[in-house]
Amino acid sequence: MSVLRPEIVAELNDSYTRFVESVRFREGEDFYRHDFPVLELSYNENPLGPGKLAQDVLRRHVEFAHRYPPLGYTILIDELARRLALGAENVVVTAGSVTAIYLAVSQWADPGDEVVFSKSSIPWYRWSTLANKSVPVPVPLKNDMGHDLGGLAARVNDRTKVVIISNPHNPTGQYLPEEELRAFHARLPENVLLIVDQAYYEYQTRQEDVLLRLVTQVPNLMLTRTFSKIHGLAGLRVGYGIANADVIKGIRAHWLAFMPAIASVSAYAAQHALLDEGHLKESIRFNKCVKEAMYRLTASAGLMCLESEANFVAVNIKDSRVNEELFHQNGLAFTPGYFFGYPEWARISFDRREDEMLAKLSRTFAQIQGGCIG
Numbered sequence: 001m002s003v004l005r006p007e008i009v010a011e012l013n014d015s016y017t018r019f020v021e022s023v024r025f026r027e028g029e030d031f032y033r034h035d036f037p038v039l040e041l042s043y044n045e046n047p048l049g050p051g052k053l054a055q056d057v058l059r060r061h062v063e064f065a066h067r068y069p070p071l072g073y074t075i076l077i078d079e080l081a082r083r084l085a086l087g088a089e090n091v092v093v094t095a096g097s098v099t100a101i102y103l104a105v106s107q108w109a110d111p112g113d114e115v116v117f118s119k120s121s122i123p124w125y126r127w128s129t130l131a132n133k134s135v136p137v138p139v140p141l142k143n144d145m146g147h148d149l150g151g152l153a154a155r156v157n158d159r160t161k162v163v164i165i166s167n168p169h170n171p172t173g174q175y176l177p178e179e180e181l182r183a184f185h186a187r188l189p190e191n192v193l194l195i196v197d198q199a200y201y202e203y204q205t206r207q208e209d210v211l212l213r214l215v216t217q218v219p220n221l222m223l224t225r226t227f228s229k230i231h232g233l234a235g236l237r238v239g240y241g242i243a244n245a246d247v248i249k250g251i252r253a254h255w256l257a258f259m260p261a262i263a264s265v266s267a268y269a270a271q272h273a274l275l276d277e278g279h280l281k282e283s284i285r286f287n288k289c290v291k292e293a294m295y296r297l298t299a300s301a302g303l304m305c306l307e308s309e310a311n312f313v314a315v316n317i318k319d320s321r322v323n324e325e326l327f328h329q330n331g332l333a334f335t336p337g338y339f340f341g342y343p344e345w346a347r348i349s350f351d352r353r354e355d356e357m358l359a360k361l362s363r364t365f366a367q368i369q370g371g372c373i374g
């Protein structure tokens, strides 16, 4: 069958409508002010924003907006390859890392083939799979909210073509040692692509790079990373895939159809963001500091908070459908767990107005524990 079935079109359009509605308040110009009254803790962005080097290059390129982008994105790809100690043939840049994931699913899975990932994963894994006419296979997390590698492996069969694992995982922030993912990958047939989504790689306390060293040696592994998180450039839409040259060629074959999807300013800003060591250090410092404050706050409120290797935390708020309203009343936007299939949890990222954020969260947590809604 060559068209998306009506029920899939309906599901994707429903998701679109709900998603657009949930971010409606971000569409007004007022959102782009540092004193916006709602603290936005929903999207795991870098609350410090882009670094100075990226901002400078953005300003410089404004007056050249009439020029088409440099189609090879060579400066950015070469800089990435140099830092990864790989060749340019091992890197593809895309309009956000979710595009790399979609293109990989398109290249590896036929209609009717299966794509396996953990339940609770970002919705793009499901959306990419459905848009490709393939079949999503969500696997529940373990009781400790970790990826169930045994469960994921058990769902791999002759129809499986892609497995996607985020590490650290969004929404839990939990990190799997890369040796475990290497062992998981070793058990996969070569016609199954393992995508390890490393959107929060730079925030990890330790970069193991076991998988990075493996990519050129195996035909079926891709890592994805992004400029949307620590680099503070989510609005510019730049991500990248890292893989063996043949995997990259397969992805680029699809990419060509909507090239150039990355704006010139985005590509230059991304390249300069890589050079901005000071901004990266400050972002890590700020994140560590606020995360520790969040651990203390949740502990003193008597709420369970998972240890996170990313720039957000998952907190057990008992019932996110009931307690969502308390966050809103206190001027906080966040991601309720019912959105990702675990309704007792909340995913909370951080704001640069740290004291105000902690005070509002403290009040919200006390109200949750006191059971007072309304």
Ligand SMILES: Cc1ncc(COP(=O)(O)O)c(C=O)c1O
Binding pocket: 043, 044, 095, 096, 097, 098, 099, 122, 166, 169, 170, 197, 199, 225, 226, 227, 228, 234, 237, 238, 239
């Ligand atoms: C695990 C994970 N992957 C990918 C993304 C999106 O990345 P990008 O903006 O590069 O498309 C997110 C954003 O929240 C994420 O949490």
